[in-house]
Every structure is written in C-alpha cells, then in structure tokens.
Amino acid sequence: MKSGSTFKTEAEAQRIGWLVAGFIQQRLNEAERDELDAWITASDDHQRLFEELLSPGFIEEGTAAYRSVDAEAAYHQLKQRIQQSSAPKTVRIRRMQLISIAASIVFVVCVLVFYQMTYRKTKPLMPVAVTEGITPGGNYAELITDNGKRVTLAGLKNGLIDSLDGVEVLKTTDGQLSYLDNQHSATVYHTLRTPVGGQYRLVLPDGSLVWLNAGSSLRFPVRFDGPERRVELIGEGYFEIVPAAKLLAEGKQASLQPFIVRINNVEVEVLGTHFNVHGYADEAAIKTTLLEGKVKVVRGSEQDEVILQPGEQAVAGKGRLRVERVQSTEAIVAWKNGWFDFKNASIEQIMQQAKRWYNIDSVVYTAAIEKKFDAEVLRSESIEKLLSLLEQTGGVHFTIKNKTIYVLP
CATH class of the missing domain: 2.60.120.1440 (Jelly Rolls)
Structure with a gap:
C-alpha cells in the first residue's frame, strides 16, 4: 500500500465516514463492504485511520463529544485528537489536509453511531441543532x-x-x-x-x-x-x-x-x-x-x-x-407567495429548495430515504423549523455542521 490520502473532496470523506459507521453497526451490504475494503487497501494512512476508528475508546470519546450542545466544538476536538495521534509528515500542507479529511470521517462516524445508540432506542423528537449564519432568504437582486x-x-x-x-x-x-x-x-x-x-x-x-x-x-x-x-x-x-x-x-x-x-x-x-x-x-x-x-x-x-x-x-x-x-398548482407556485408547500415530495426535492433559499453549501445523504413528505411552512421561518417539521413526520432526521445538512434515516 502507498502513503497519502486519495480524497479530492470532503464529500468523499463523508461517504467513507458513513461506510465506516455502517461497518461498526454491521449493516453494510456486499457492494458497500467492497467499497470500504477498496478504500482501506488504497493507502497506509487509510488503514491506520480505520484501525483507530474501530477502537472502542475512540468511538466512546467521539460520541461523548457529540452529546455536547456544540457540535462544531466536537468536530474540532476530534480533529485535534487525530492531529496528536498522526505521524509527522514532511509536507505540512499535506498533513493538515489529511487531518481535516480524517476529522470529517470521524465526525460522520460519531454522528451516526451516536444516532444509532439514541434515536433507534428512544426515538425522541429532539430539536435540530443549527449553527449560526443560516438565515432565510429575502428580497435581494x-x-x-x-x-x-x-x-x-x-x-x-x-x-x-x-x-x-x-x-x-x-x-x-x-x-x-x-x-x-x-x-x-x-x-x-x-x-x-x-x-x-x-x-x-x-x-x-x-x-x-x-x-x-x-x-x-x-x-x-x-x-x-x-x-x-x-x-x-x-x-x-x-x-x-x-x-x-x-x-x-x-x-x-x-x-x-x-x-x-x-x-x-x-x-x-x-x-x-x-x-x-x-x-x-x-x-x-x-x-x-x-x-x-x-x-x-x-x-x-x-x-x-x-x-x-x-x-x-x-x-x-x-x-x-x-x-x-x-x-396541486398552488403548491408549485407557493414560493412566490412566501411559502414552502411540499406535496408527496422526495427528501431530495425538498433539500434542493432549502439549499437555494437558505444558501446551504451542501447536503449529504447518509442513506437512501424512500419516504415521501407533505409539509407547509413559511419561507421566512428558520431552517430549523422546516427540518423539525420534516422530522416529526418520521423516517428522517437531520444534523447541521457549518452550512452542510446531513440527512439521516
């Protein structure tokens, strides 16, 4: 195996995070397991990170950090943990890129494992955690x-x-x-x-x-x-x-x-x-x-x-x-009257509209959501209100890091 990261974007790292979490939870199908195996064998750095993630103490530390109110602080805590445990690199830029990528993987893993340990057991209606800086759109042109x-x-x-x-x-x-x-x-x-x-x-x-x-x-x-x-x-x-x-x-x-x-x-x-x-x-x-x-x-x-x-x-x-x-023609033109009006809409269709209106950077789907949704909410409401309404229908949960929405089953 060679050393170094093969990621080009953080979205790829988030995908691997989902696969690692699935491996821990024993829910991967054969194709997903093959995808994870290919990533592990592509690099010595990947192998070391995978072994670290399987450590019970590491996951316990990560999920404990995620239980805190400040998810962003948890992310940086995990990032610092990886930085301290990483071997020195010759080129610092490359090393920091790997640390950032690894932290993204860890964050996704801990979110999903924490979700598995809490929502799957108790299914409480928790408020969506939203970082500052995400506001509804307005009259700008x-x-x-x-x-x-x-x-x-x-x-x-x-x-x-x-x-x-x-x-x-x-x-x-x-x-x-x-x-x-x-x-x-x-x-x-x-x-x-x-x-x-x-x-x-x-x-x-x-x-x-x-x-x-x-x-x-x-x-x-x-x-x-x-x-x-x-x-x-x-x-x-x-x-x-x-x-x-x-x-x-x-x-x-x-x-x-x-x-x-x-x-x-x-x-x-x-x-x-x-x-x-x-x-x-x-x-x-x-x-x-x-x-x-x-x-x-x-x-x-x-x-x-x-x-x-x-x-x-x-x-x-x-x-x-x-x-x-x-x-419903009214639902199609609801946007001009200041409303979101979703009728039998997929989560992808809803997130496309939310991404444009709230100026969201990206949406990461951690699993396929087959459920269709009906929901009405004013476009002047916060992104938290929209996502909370969707959560209350069952079948989907959300978390937000910076200006990225993670969609969970």
Missing part, C-alpha cells in the same frame, strides 16, 4: 444593463433609479421593480438577477408581472416593439402576462404580440396567461406549469411541441416533451 452597469437593489430607496440607459425604472416597494412604458428607439436589454437566498418581483414595460425565485435571472428588452415579447429565463420564474388582445385594444401594440419565455432550448409561447417555469441547471428537466389560459411549449423545433391546459405541466427532460397532470 441585482439589475444589470447591457453596458455592464450593476445596481444592487437591496437597501436602495424607493423611487426612480437614475442613469439606466435613459429608461424610467422605479423601485416601487421593497422587492419590486417597475419599468414604465417608454419610447426608447434602440434595442436595449436589462437583466434582473437574484442570488441564492434571494427573490424579486418585476413589472415589465407591458405591465406583465414576473416573480423570480432564488438563484435565477431574467433578461428582457426595456421596450417591446418587435413582432413578439421575448424574454430569457435562468432558474425559476412565475409569470402573469397581460393579454396581447388587451394591449392591442388599448393602442399599446400595433399587432398581437405573443409573449415568449426562452429557457435553454425550450420556448413557452403565450398570448395572455399565468404560468410557472422551473429549469435550474442542476436539475434534469425543465418544467412549465399552467395555472390560467393556454400556452404552447416548444423544444428545439416545431416537431417537438405540446399545448397545455390549466393544471397541466410540460416536462422537457430526456426524450420528447411530455405532459403531466399536477397534483
């Missing part, structure tokens, strides 16, 4: 012009925003931006971008309303003067579109202008309706859900298109577009 000017909207006073390509833009209230109808002759585009943990509402030049969810952006012209009203979305947005017929009757348009939302290679075309588009880069499909009216969803070419009726969702994933009937 940035407005970007084509010439590169950036305006941070949080903290900006209500009223007219100056020097934006000669266009009248108003911050009408906290969390809302409004574009006034103007006669700008050139084709000028602006982009509204929300960070992870942010949301914002936008009134477009034609009066249509757009809500942007966390980690999203919308690029749009400051005036709709072409044959269509076209915008480009990244992430998730909810749209309430002023009907083209209404704009034509009021003399605000010379012809019927369809409203088109483009997201990647998918286009959603409407004349006036309410719909939600969900298409984050880290998810496998783009989903368009219709609440009112009628929309046409096109992917790539007109050979792959569907027409949606209210209550239907177009899913653009692998293969051709497909249409599904949704259980």
Whole structure:
C-alpha cells in the first residue's frame, strides 16, 4: 500500500465516514463492504485511520463529544485528537489536509453511531441543532444593463433609479421593480438577477408581472416593439402576462404580440396567461406549469411541441416533451407567495429548495430515504423549523455542521 490520502473532496470523506459507521453497526451490504475494503487497501494512512476508528475508546470519546450542545466544538476536538495521534509528515500542507479529511470521517462516524445508540432506542423528537449564519432568504437582486452597469437593489430607496440607459425604472416597494412604458428607439436589454437566498418581483414595460425565485435571472428588452415579447429565463420564474388582445385594444401594440419565455432550448409561447417555469441547471428537466389560459411549449423545433391546459405541466427532460397532470398548482407556485408547500415530495426535492433559499453549501445523504413528505411552512421561518417539521413526520432526521445538512434515516 502507498502513503497519502486519495480524497479530492470532503464529500468523499463523508461517504467513507458513513461506510465506516455502517461497518461498526454491521449493516453494510456486499457492494458497500467492497467499497470500504477498496478504500482501506488504497493507502497506509487509510488503514491506520480505520484501525483507530474501530477502537472502542475512540468511538466512546467521539460520541461523548457529540452529546455536547456544540457540535462544531466536537468536530474540532476530534480533529485535534487525530492531529496528536498522526505521524509527522514532511509536507505540512499535506498533513493538515489529511487531518481535516480524517476529522470529517470521524465526525460522520460519531454522528451516526451516536444516532444509532439514541434515536433507534428512544426515538425522541429532539430539536435540530443549527449553527449560526443560516438565515432565510429575502428580497435581494441585482439589475444589470447591457453596458455592464450593476445596481444592487437591496437597501436602495424607493423611487426612480437614475442613469439606466435613459429608461424610467422605479423601485416601487421593497422587492419590486417597475419599468414604465417608454419610447426608447434602440434595442436595449436589462437583466434582473437574484442570488441564492434571494427573490424579486418585476413589472415589465407591458405591465406583465414576473416573480423570480432564488438563484435565477431574467433578461428582457426595456421596450417591446418587435413582432413578439421575448424574454430569457435562468432558474425559476412565475409569470402573469397581460393579454396581447388587451394591449392591442388599448393602442399599446400595433399587432398581437405573443409573449415568449426562452429557457435553454425550450420556448413557452403565450398570448395572455399565468404560468410557472422551473429549469435550474442542476436539475434534469425543465418544467412549465399552467395555472390560467393556454400556452404552447416548444423544444428545439416545431416537431417537438405540446399545448397545455390549466393544471397541466410540460416536462422537457430526456426524450420528447411530455405532459403531466399536477397534483396541486398552488403548491408549485407557493414560493412566490412566501411559502414552502411540499406535496408527496422526495427528501431530495425538498433539500434542493432549502439549499437555494437558505444558501446551504451542501447536503449529504447518509442513506437512501424512500419516504415521501407533505409539509407547509413559511419561507421566512428558520431552517430549523422546516427540518423539525420534516422530522416529526418520521423516517428522517437531520444534523447541521457549518452550512452542510446531513440527512439521516
């Protein structure tokens, strides 16, 4: 065997921690045992750490530390314990990297073993331990012009925003931006971008309303003067579109202008309706859900298109577009009204939303959770409240270290 660590990320270390804990608890299947054996034999350092972890005194010390209220202090105590017992290294950076990796493994092992000794026996409803620095999202966004000017909207006073390509833009209230109808002759585009943990509402030049969810952006012209009203979305947005017929009757348009939302290679075309588009880069499909009216969803070419009726969702994933009937349109757009509303949702789906809204660094799944969840909670509530509600349904528990959520059965 060779010396040195083969880990590239702390997530890999957390996985090994779960396998070591499973070995101690005698619950690994054959594939998991093979995975652990491969790790042990890959390095002398791995072999030494594994033997140390199997020491009853070491596990007892670790789980005793984890019983303390301050889980972060327990982590550093374990890290110091490993540092004291490690053989000297020639290169200090390498040694500290190994110590950090080993401490991550130990932390996961002790969390899981401690959980096995307590929750499995008594199953008390314990409050979720949350470190400081995790707060709900809010009305945060940035407005970007084509010439590169950036305006941070949080903290900006209500009223007219100056020097934006000669266009009248108003911050009408906290969390809302409004574009006034103007006669700008050139084709000028602006982009509204929300960070992870942010949301914002936008009134477009034609009066249509757009809500942007966390980690999203919308690029749009400051005036709709072409044959269509076209915008480009990244992430998730909810749209309430002023009907083209209404704009034509009021003399605000010379012809019927369809409203088109483009997201990647998918286009959603409407004349006036309410719909939600969900298409984050880290998810496998783009989903368009219709609440009112009628929309046409096109992917790539007109050979792959569907027409949606209210209550239907177009899913653009692998293969051709497909249409599904949704259980609750209210749950899908609950985010724009300030709620999490989960209906028969997997833990992975819930954690994806929580990660974006609370600006969580990562989520580690220590085991597969098959259970589906129903839960409603205000997005202004703490992450602790959300996780506690999920725990009360049974079948899942959580712990948090720094800004990482560990999901346990």
